[in-house]
Amino acid sequence: MDYTRRRFLHTSLSALAGAAATGLWPMPGLAATEQRVELVAQESRINLGRGPDFTAYAFNGQTPGPVIRVREGQRLNISLKNRLLRPTTIHWHGLPVPNSMDGVPDVTQAAVPPGESFSYRFRARPAGTYFYHSHFGYQLDQGLYGALIVEPTRPVGGWDREEVLLLADWVVADGGGTATVPRRSPMGGMMGRGMMGRGMMGRGMMGRGMRRGTLPPDGPLTEPYYQGYAVNGHLYPSGPPIRVKKGDKVRLRLINASSSTTYDLCLAGHRLTVLALDGQDVTPKTFDVVRLAMGERVDVEFVADNPGAWLLQAHDTGLGESGLAVAVVYQGRQNSPPKGPRFHPGLSLATYWDLAAARPKAHPAGNPQRWYRQVLSGGMHSPYWSINGRLYPDSERLSAAPGEKVRLSYFNRSMIAHPMHLHGHFFRVVNYALPPERWLVKDTAIVEPMRRLDVEFVADNPGNWFHHCHNLYHMEAGMANLVTYTRA
Ligand SMILES: [Cu+2]
Structure with a gap:
């Protein structure tokens, strides 16, 4: 195409x-x-x-x-x-x-x-x-x-419209995500009303309503129950629709700035062609649903070939009033009520294994010089989230010398996905079905529950770099460590 x-x-x-x-x-x-x-x-x-x-x-x-x-x-x-x-x-x-x-x-x-x-x-x-x-x-x-x-530098263009859509989960109360609201327990259940620390209360007083022990007074917050999911600061249906006319080719730059929410997005009446993941071009491929975890970006395009009023909507963030949605409205269809997608198991979901870097990009062959196993765990009976059983800042350091190829093997030993983010570098998502030069170039990758995922990066940007889960509540609860540079 x-x-x-x-x-x-x-x-x-x-x-x-x-x-x-x-x-x-x-x-x-x-x-x-x-x-x-x-x-x-x-x-x-x-x-x-x-x-x-x-x-x-x-x-x-x-x-x-x-x-x-x-x-x-x-x-x-x-x-x-x-x-x-x-x-x-x-x-x-x-x-x-x-x-x-x-x-x-x-x-x-x-x-x-x-x-x-x-x-x-x-x-x-x-x-x-x-x-x-x-x-x-x-x-x-x-x-x-x-x-x-x-x-x-040399614009590629080709789109009649481009929209930047920034997705965020919100507690609609003073303090946003740190507001005093019901929170999820580490197990995902209800925790009762905690008085959240660090704000006006100074120290937390969580624990009422908890079945398993109590949290330490200075312990981390757990994620709140979000009340709404906004696109560019608007809860549907309040935001402006994306206006298109028949024949338009539209590019959407989707950014998940949420602290604790992954979205599966579908545009009713259309399919989405993935152009880039985390800003880096992939060979374009068309799907019904794209998944976007915290910290990830996906660029998609669609051709406006089905006049009407439609919703680009996320599955499972709550329907209608509280769910994430933005309308896509064709010229002359401003008065039609937008129609949402119907999610069903037959839809195709864009996964990392369906996509490849657009142009072969060099990646050094051979075994990595450093290979770190990263066991991701937590959530059971505990508010803490760890890598290899350790909590930041007491976590291990991952060292690398300039020019070395470093492999990180993530083993998710928990029941929840962790979008792992490395600062200062792009990594490649290891995919043995492809030659290394076609491996996806990303900076954030979802490690699904109880699964393994490997990434590799070349240590080409000296310094001390943060490496962590991009679920904010996991990061603040310990799921982070540092990549540090040593001499070769
Ligand atoms: Cu996490």
Whole structure:
């Protein structure tokens, strides 16, 4: 399918205008210069289009924060101003930035104290769909994130519209995901109403209603029961629909900025062609359903060849009122009620094993120089989540010398999936059905319950790098360690 060259000139002028209005679109001809962006982290009153106003953390008063768009290779200079009452940082999820710019508190920098600023400066590359988010405490679940799009130097185009859709799970109450609301127990059951620590209460008082023991007073939070799932800060049906006309070729850049929710997404009346995973091109292939775990991105396209009003909807996040959905409405069909997809076992789901890197990308042959077994466990009778039985920061270090090939073999010994994320590098998802140069290039990979998954990366970006589960509540409960560089 020739999706790359067709109608390049028609590409999304409205999206351009929208981005220009926020001042974050790179000016033509300035690729060699530095693009400056200011992100102010502050508490803001927000509304998701349904339900009450509440206080969340936001960049520039909005959540998600502004879309940052930049050309591949362009220098970014992003000034973070912290107007919160707590320290904060920003992590550039998926981008292999220099270690000192990676935004992990106590690993790559001291967290930015309230009232102070920090400048993140790096070159944006390679092209792809990324996002930025706070890496401090539970701030990711409180609203501190936004999309980061790196455009290729030579635009491929071919789409009549492009939409960036950032997906987030929300507790519609002051504090967002750290609000005092019923929480799930580590087993997935109800835990009773805990008074969540770290906020106004200082220390947690969880335990009432728990059947198994009590949590330590300074123990980690467990995930809340989310009340809504937003697309670009809107709970359906409040958000703007994606407007198309018959014949349009539409590209969607889907980003899962949720703290604890994986989505299986289906567009009623259409199929979705996967173009890229974690911003890196794959050989295009068409499916009914795409799965997106926390921290993952998927670029898909569809051809608008079935006029009507439809829903792009997630399975299993609650139906109708609380589920994740966005309408896709054809010209002239504004008054039709959108029709949702019907999920059934006959639908095809895009898995890692169905996809391959678009162009063969070199990956060193032979055995890895370092091979680490990573046993992922927790959740049974305990609020903690571990790698090889150890909790961050007391976890082991994974060392590598520059240029070495490192294999991580994940063994998930728990009943829940873990999207494992490595900072500062892309890894390849080991797939013996393909030659290594076609293995998927990713930075976050789902390790399904009770399954094994192997990834390999080349140690080509020196520093101390965080490696963790991108379920925020698992990460904060210990499921993390560090990759550190040694001399060869
Ligand atoms: Cu996890």
